Amino acid sequence: MTDPTANSATNGATDNPNDADDTLVRVEGLEKHFPVGTGLVSSFMKSVRGEEPDAVHAIDGIDFDLREGETFGIAGESGCGKTTTGMCLTKLYDPTGGSIYYDGEDIADKSGAALSNFRQNAQMIFQDPFESLNPRMTVYDTVVEPLRIHDVPNQRSRVRRALEFAELEPAEAYFDRYPHELSGGQRQRLAIARALVIDPDFIVADEPVSMLDVSLRAGVLSLLERMTDEFGLSVVYISHDLSLLRHMCDRLAIMYMGKIVEQGPTEEIITNPKHPYTRALIDAVPVPDPTAGRERVELEGEVGDAVNVPSGCRFRKRCPKLIQPSEYDFSTDEWTAVRTFMRSVQLRNIESRDESNIREEFFADTSLNGEAGNIVDEVISLVASGEFDEADDLLTGRFEEESVCANALPPLHERTDIEGEREVACHLYESTEGYDPYAEIEETKPDDHGAAAESSADAD
Ligand SMILES: Nc1ncnc2c1ncn2[C@@H]1O[C@H](COP(=O)(O)OP(=O)(O)OP(=O)(O)O)[C@@H](O)[C@H]1O
Numbered sequence: 001m002t003d004p005t006a007n008s009a010t011n012g013a014t015d016n017p018n019d020a021d022d023t024l025v026r027v028e029g030l031e032k033h034f035p036v037g038t039g040l041v042s043s044f045m046k047s048v049r050g051e052e053p054d055a056v057h058a059i060d061g062i063d064f065d066l067r068e069g070e071t072f073g074i075a076g077e078s079g080c081g082k083t084t085t086g087m088c089l090t091k092l093y094d095p096t097g098g099s100i101y102y103d104g105e106d107i108a109d110k111s112g113a114a115l116s117n118f119r120q121n122a123q124m125i126f127q128d129p130f131e132s133l134n135p136r137m138t139v140y141d142t143v144v145e146p147l148r149i150h151d152v153p154n155q156r157s158r159v160r161r162a163l164e165f166a167e168l169e170p171a172e173a174y175f176d177r178y179p180h181e182l183s184g185g186q187r188q189r190l191a192i193a194r195a196l197v198i199d200p201d202f203i204v205a206d207e208p209v210s211m212l213d214v215s216l217r218a219g220v221l222s223l224l225e226r227m228t229d230e231f232g233l234s235v236v237y238i239s240h241d242l243s244l245l246r247h248m249c250d251r252l253a254i255m256y257m258g259k260i261v262e263q264g265p266t267e268e269i270i271t272n273p274k275h276p277y278t279r280a281l282i283d284a285v286p287v288p289d290p291t292a293g294r295e296r297v298e299l300e301g302e303v304g305d306a307v308n309v310p311s312g313c314r315f316r317k318r319c320p321k322l323i324q325p326s327e328y329d330f331s332t333d334e335w336t337a338v339r340t341f342m343r344s345v346q347l348r349n350i351e352s353r354d355e356s357n358i359r360e361e362f363f364a365d366t367s368l369n370g371e372a373g374n375i376v377d378e379v380i381s382l383v384a385s386g387e388f389d390e391a392d393d394l395l396t397g398r399f400e401e402e403s404v405c406a407n408a409l410p411p412l413h414e415r416t417d418i419e420g421e422r423e424v425a426c427h428l429y430e431s432t433e434g435y436d437p438y439a440e441i442e443e444t445k446p447d448d449h450g451a452a453a454e455s456s457a458d459a460d
Pocket residue numbers: 034035056057058076077078079080081082083084085240306
């Protein structure tokens with residue numbers, strides 16, 4: 001195995017005039033939709049009506065750059081589009097929109113030798129090494145396969161060095177073994193050796209240790225770190241585990257329902273999250289708690305439907321900072337009471353059927369007047385008679401659907417007033433540069449709550 005930086009693809013020509021010198025991968029407006037409901041009748045009726053066919057919006061227009069030698073994390077709950085992004089980055093999926101530039105060239109345009117060169121340079125390590133390895137291939141055949149495909153010389157010695165780098169040694173002792181004869185950790189080491197043997201510049205590691213025993217994780221993570229450092233690779237780590245990403249990544253993107261809602265330097269994001277979703281996600285990290293000493297934000301409800309995505313901000317149906325409609329002028333307490341009541345109605349989790357109990361539970365400290373008061377009165381009486389659908393329609397229609405959060409998609413917005421190239425996609429930060437809805441809370445928190453968040457990777 002040679003030093004992959006020696007024949008780095010980054011020495012090639014740059015077609016895209018926007019490319020910064022150290023950008024290896026640039027993602028622009030990337031979109032991947034998967035068709036669903038392709039029944040003939042449904043498709044026909046939709047085409048007659050001039051409607052778009054139903055589709056899962058796995059990725060819905062994301063932008064980010066990966067610099068040479070950088071480690072970039074993509075985090076978010078299950079189903080937010082992380083794996084699909086990784087599959088597009090390595091051209092295992094073709095996007096339905098947007099572009100991915102590798103070394104300045106759109107990978108969609110690659111064919112022949114250029115495509116082969118790209119496939120050599122961009123490798124993916126999957127979550128489940130047992131599934132990603134061919135059970136009928138020996139260790140040697142598994143690692144040599146990419147060298148054979150790309151007709152690379154000195155195959156045996158390269159295989160040996162790749163296995164030794166992955167600490168499967170002596171390498172020859174592993175050559176004739178099959179994946180089922182290896183432990184989970186050894187299988188993932190084998191997958192890493194296979195990815196490395198071809199001298200890539202760029203690796204996507206999708207939940208590389210989540211299937212492994214906790215006792216094996218630290219070893220594989222330290223191998224991945226050594227791989228990145230020694231070969232100067234650019235790596236995208238995909239994980240739902242923020243502590244792992246904190247440990248491994250220079251920069252971080254937080255995804256929600258196919259969109260990036262916040263990105264920037266990892267440490268800044270973990271210790272000082274700005275988007276309400278990032279904040280809730282970090283607060284949901286069980287142990288260790290990076291939010292010690294800070295007001296905790298609970299994630300309300302569940303991730304929405306990726307086929308019928310909500311208008312405006314994707315997170316608004318769960319957002320604890322939903323902005324009140326401009327036609328009202330609620331105080332913070334009043335709006336908090338209305339929003340909390342609305343979420344409980346949406347989730348159908350009000351047990352009482354007694355109007356005064358419901359009022360006491362949600363509006364003990366606030367009394368609303370005028371039109372808003374009338375709406376709330378009507379909704380309380382609907383809830384008391386068990387008519388939740390009507391209550392939900394009225395409350396959500398008047399208070400959530402009228403919010404800017406439901407009516408405009410917030411762009412990923414650069415916050416020059418926050419240190420470290422932070423970008424946030426939230427209406428809260430759009431109107432006034434410098435406005436921070438969490439400022440009061442931040443002022444009261446201890447200096448370094450983040451220090452409490454020792455990586456679970458470390459703990460492993
Ligand atoms: N081949 C496919 N066909 C249809 N829908 C798909 C396909 N692959 C993914 N999806 C859907 O796209 C969305 C994003 O999936 P993806 O696997 O990228 O999310 P993820 O964040 O990686 O989730 P997880 O952490 O569970 O792997 C989900 O709603 C998923 O069901």
